[in-house]
Amino acid sequence: MSTSSAPHALARRFLAKGPLTGRIRVPGDKSISHRSIMLGALAVGETRVTGLLEGEDVLSTAAAMRAMGATIERQGNGDWLVSGVGVGGLLQPAGALDMGNSGTSTRLLMGLVASHPITTCFVGDASLSKRPMGRVITPLSQVGAAFTTYPGGRLPLLETGTDTPVPISYRLPVASAQVKSAVLLAGLNTPGVTTVIEPVPTRDHSERMLRGFGAALTVDIDEDGARIIRLVGQPELKAQDIVVPGDPSSAAFFVVAALLVPGSDLVVENVGLNPTRAALFDVLRLMGGQIEEIDRREVGGEPVADLHVRASTLHGIEVDPAVVPSMVDEFPVLFVAAALAEGRTVTSGLEELRVKESDRISAMRAALHLAGARVEETADGLIIEGTGGKLLNGTGNAAVATHLDHRIAMSMAVAGLASQTGVTVDDTRPIATSFPVFEHLLSEVGAV
Numbered sequence: 001m002s003t004s005s006a007p008h009a010l011a012r013r014f015l016a017k018g019p020l021t022g023r024i025r026v027p028g029d030k031s032i033s034h035r036s037i038m039l040g041a042l043a044v045g046e047t048r049v050t051g052l053l054e055g056e057d058v059l060s061t062a063a064a065m066r067a068m069g070a071t072i073e074r075q076g077n078g079d080w081l082v083s084g085v086g087v088g089g090l091l092q093p094a095g096a097l098d099m100g101n102s103g104t105s106t107r108l109l110m111g112l113v114a115s116h117p118i119t120t121c122f123v124g125d126a127s128l129s130k131r132p133m134g135r136v137i138t139p140l141s142q143v144g145a146a147f148t149t150y151p152g153g154r155l156p157l158l159e160t161g162t163d164t165p166v167p168i169s170y171r172l173p174v175a176s177a178q179v180k181s182a183v184l185l186a187g188l189n190t191p192g193v194t195t196v197i198e199p200v201p202t203r204d205h206s207e208r209m210l211r212g213f214g215a216a217l218t219v220d221i222d223e224d225g226a227r228i229i230r231l232v233g234q235p236e237l238k239a240q241d242i243v244v245p246g247d248p249s250s251a252a253f254f255v256v257a258a259l260l261v262p263g264s265d266l267v268v269e270n271v272g273l274n275p276t277r278a279a280l281f282d283v284l285r286l287m288g289g290q291i292e293e294i295d296r297r298e299v300g301g302e303p304v305a306d307l308h309v310r311a312s313t314l315h316g317i318e319v320d321p322a323v324v325p326s327m328v329d330e331f332p333v334l335f336v337a338a339a340l341a342e343g344r345t346v347t348s349g350l351e352e353l354r355v356k357e358s359d360r361i362s363a364m365r366a367a368l369h370l371a372g373a374r375v376e377e378t379a380d381g382l383i384i385e386g387t388g389g390k391l392l393n394g395t396g397n398a399a400v401a402t403h404l405d406h407r408i409a410m411s412m413a414v415a416g417l418a419s420q421t422g423v424t425v426d427d428t429r430p431i432a433t434s435f436p437v438f439e440h441l442l443s444e445v446g447a448v
Ligand SMILES: O=C(O)C1=C[C@@H](OP(=O)(O)O)[C@@H](O)[C@H](O)C1
Pocket: 030, 031, 032, 104, 175, 176, 177, 178, 179, 181, 203, 328, 329, 352
């Protein structure tokens, strides 16, 4: 059965009412929010998190950390307080841990559990249950954890951690911040030095935050340019006050929509611009997008700025595959920008997109094709012939399949804003996993 025919799906047609104008703030960064809860739950004392993303994925992490002993509460002013159990203090949960749609929750928590003598059962939705977990099972088995999985290394999955974890040195075979973080988090309760060798840099929030909580973590670059990350195990983590910057992956939808919808002039405030995350904005500028950074500053140890975006004439480019890890979640919406650009956009090196919440290469090929774009799929990317600024036809009332993937849903909503008949998205519910106020903000800026 296709996920697009799921019962209770909430279809919606997106069509622009007008240009995007004004100023908005997108919710907190999802990657940083997950890690704030996890590290707060392992620290000694009370961690305060301001600007936590209250999306379903992060709430799955919070529920799991509560089930393993942490106290996590939302305050009346929107801050979250996390009282930790101390490194090594996670308790046996009473039931299965429901990871919902969230790969980050699953893989990072598998890392934490690996070095605790507890047994956990990880379950998730239909999308998460198709995603590969072998990439973390391999290193975590070397640490000493044992796994029983569904065929193909998928969820549901039973993990038994160990009370005699081994510090490993692991070279990442795939550019993945989730795998890197899983190994480092397993290393937290492991005596000795855990080492991760990262040939291609990925988002570095785990490294920044582990240091911020007081762990001894060093990063060196070897002669081949690989990052060698070393973590000394069994630190005492100290509770922190964390301010979470706005999520660049969420800002991306509003930035592209403002570039594409004629007459738009929008400021997206407080966008996280960590260099391991922000390549989309550089690529859009290379395509001719007018995106101006205002008031670059630091929030919570991360660079942020307000982004002033004006509707622009874009032209196609060949996207350098070296930037893929720094915008891995932004390709679906980049494809939408490319579909309206002048000329051809070529992307490659996107194999990892096939193992996200959906196969994002083929899902976007099918959805953009239905909306009237000219798209060709290759083994590792899409080649898109843009309209040169002319609106897409749209899908009218025919629905594109989002396959329980929030980023496909939001990208195609943006495509709808740049179309004549609108784009109908078969199910908007997954948007709440990462960006619960997306539709509300679209109406606030006048787009719908
Ligand atoms: O570490 C993280 O917070 C994330 C890492 C990326 O996944 P991979 O490590 O699988 O590339 C990204 O796609 C995901 O949205 C969040």
